[in-house]
Amino acid sequence: MAGDARxxxxxxxxxxxxxxxHADADCFYAAxxxxxxxxxxxxPVVVGMGYEAGDTxxxxxxxxxxxxxxxxxxxxxxxxxxxxxxxxGEAARDPDLSVEEAGFYRPVDMExxxxxxxxxxxxxxxxxxxxxxxxxxxxxxxxSGRTDWEGAETFARGLKRRIxxxxxxxxxxxxxxxxxxxxxxxxxxxxxxxxVVRPAEVRExxxxxxxxxxxxxxxxxxxxxxxxxxxxxxxxxxxxxxxLANEFGERGRDLHRRAxxxxxxxxxxxxxxxxxxxxxAFETTDDHGVVAERVGALARAVAERAQAxxxxxxxxxxxxxxxxxxxxxxxxSLSGPVDDPALVxxxxxxxxxxFDGERVRKVGVxxxxxxxxxxxxxxxxxxxxxxxxxxxxxxxPPATRSGxxxxxxxx
DNA sequence: TCTGGGGTCCTAGGACCC
DNA sequence: TCTGGGGTCCTAGGACCC
Numbered sequence: 001m002a003g004d005a006r007x008x009x010x011x012x013x014x015x016x017x018x019x020x021x022h023a024d025a026d027c028f029y030a031a032x033x034x035x036x037x038x039x040x041x042x043x044p045v046v047v048g049m050g051y052e053a054g055d056t057x058x059x060x061x062x063x064x065x066x067x068x069x070x071x072x073x074x075x076x077x078x079x080x081x082x083x084x085x086x087x088x089g090e091a092a093r094d095p096d097l098s099v100e101e102a103g104f105y106r107p108v109d110m111e112x113x114x115x116x117x118x119x120x121x122x123x124x125x126x127x128x129x130x131x132x133x134x135x136x137x138x139x140x141x142x143x144s145g146r147t148d149w150e151g152a153e154t155f156a157r158g159l160k161r162r163i164x165x166x167x168x169x170x171x172x173x174x175x176x177x178x179x180x181x182x183x184x185x186x187x188x189x190x191x192x193x194x195x196v197v198r199p200a201e202v203r204e205x206x207x208x209x210x211x212x213x214x215x216x217x218x219x220x221x222x223x224x225x226x227x228x229x230x231x232x233x234x235x236x237x238x239x240x241x242x243x244l245a246n247e248f249g250e251r252g253r254d255l256h257r258r259a260x261x262x263x264x265x266x267x268x269x270x271x272x273x274x275x276x277x278x279x280x281a282f283e284t285t286d287d288h289g290v291v292a293e294r295v296g297a298l299a300r301a302v303a304e305r306a307q308a309x310x311x312x313x314x315x316x317x318x319x320x321x322x323x324x325x326x327x328x329x330x331x332x333s334l335s336g337p338v339d340d341p342a343l344v345x346x347x348x349x350x351x352x353x354x355f356d357g358e359r360v361r362k363v364g365v366x367x368x369x370x371x372x373x374x375x376x377x378x379x380x381x382x383x384x385x386x387x388x389x390x391x392x393x394x395x396x397p398p399a400t401r402s403g404x405x406x407x408x409x410x411x
Numbered sequence: 412t413c414t415g416g417g418g419t420c421c422t423a424g425g426a427c428c429c
Numbered sequence: 430t431c432t433g434g435g436g437t438c439c440t441a442g443g444a445c446c447c
Contacts, residue, residue, distance in 0.1 A: 331440065
């Protein structure tokens with residue numbers, strides 16, 4: 001039972017000697033905007049997704065610390081953010097508003113952020129024995145062979161300094177004997193943090209933290225834990241594991257271990273994606289034709305992306321969000337892996353027909369049970385060395401067409 | 412004010428097979 | 430006619446993360 005958490009090859013001895021860094025760029029999108037627009041430095045900056053200049057739609061992707069002071073936070077609707085922090089330009093024209101208490105709003109520009117991210121990741125990769133990219137602004141590094149606990153802080157500060165000097169963004173880092181503790185440590189002194197937690201200090205470092213600060217504890221679990229009198233990681237660490245397992249299943253055991261700073265997972269490079277999806281939100285409508293149109297476009301887009309990545313898929317699914325916010329998913333598995341955009345479209349629209357007549361606010365299309373052809377694997381091996389792909393001029397030819405797959409179940 | 416978009420992992424019941 | 434156990438796959442939903 002106890003060995004379940006351990007990955008193959010990660011012996012207890014190896015785990016005990018591990019030095020893991022979690023690096024997390026501070027307000028990354030806002031930092032990128034400041035990089036190319038230095039006038040934004042020191043100003044409140046809000047980056048919105050689904051947002052266009054002058055618009056009121058969309059949601060906050062990143063708010064700079066200056067903007068957070070006004071109560072702007074990520075995932076907030078732009079309209080709410082604007083209530084708290086008006087746009088600079090509008091504040092200048094409106095005598096009731098103060099220009100001092102206004103901010104700059106910018107739409108997300110993923111391509112640019114990726115180009116900055118590649119530079120940051122380049123430094124991180126160079127500093128690590130093993131590098132695992134988590135997202136555009138986050139990564140784990142196994143640096144066991146690069147430093148020791150004596151030198152860990154100097155090592156981490158050097159890394160931060162190189163990134164700041166070369167790229168111009170600040171990165172918060174946490175250094176710890178395992179991934180889950182390193183993650184919490186990088187968060188502990190944001191922004192521009194550098195927190196080293198040595199093996200003997202893990203328990204006391206974690207103990208006072210609210211449970212919600214543990215990776216994997218969201219609002220639902222946090223409330224449920226609080227209802228049981230478990231407020232801090234220390235409470236969780238000393239809670240009864242069997243009771244946690246009864247209440248939360250295997251996740252309960254996991255959280256118990258994380259709260260105790262026990263995490264034997266080895267840092268491994270990120271593998272191939274498990275699914276690819278596209279989704280989009282719109283004004284709630286019950287016009288099935290409009291919804292079907294969207295689904296068709298998303299199906300084409302997702303199939304194109306799969307093709308560009310050399311991915312075959314065996315399951316096609318849709319997501320339909322109906323007011324106020326209920327998420328419905330439907331999917332269908334095929335008899336074999338395919339690369340067949342027309343089929344994605346057909347299956348997606350067929351699955352959608354169940355929702356004919358319903359009010360819909362958002363739809364998505366997903367392909368999953370992915371398989372990657374061998375030559376594409378080879379390409380991805382090379383990809384790990386240098387650039388991070390994404391914008392290659394020509395997608396690889398599809399490895400397999402769907403001719404051999406039975407379509408009888410759709411006709 | 413109608414909460415964006417892209418992911419991962421887990422659970423649970425039913426079908427189906429041996 | 431009714432009884433087991435074990436395993437995998439499929440589908441739907443939920444929690445969580447960035």
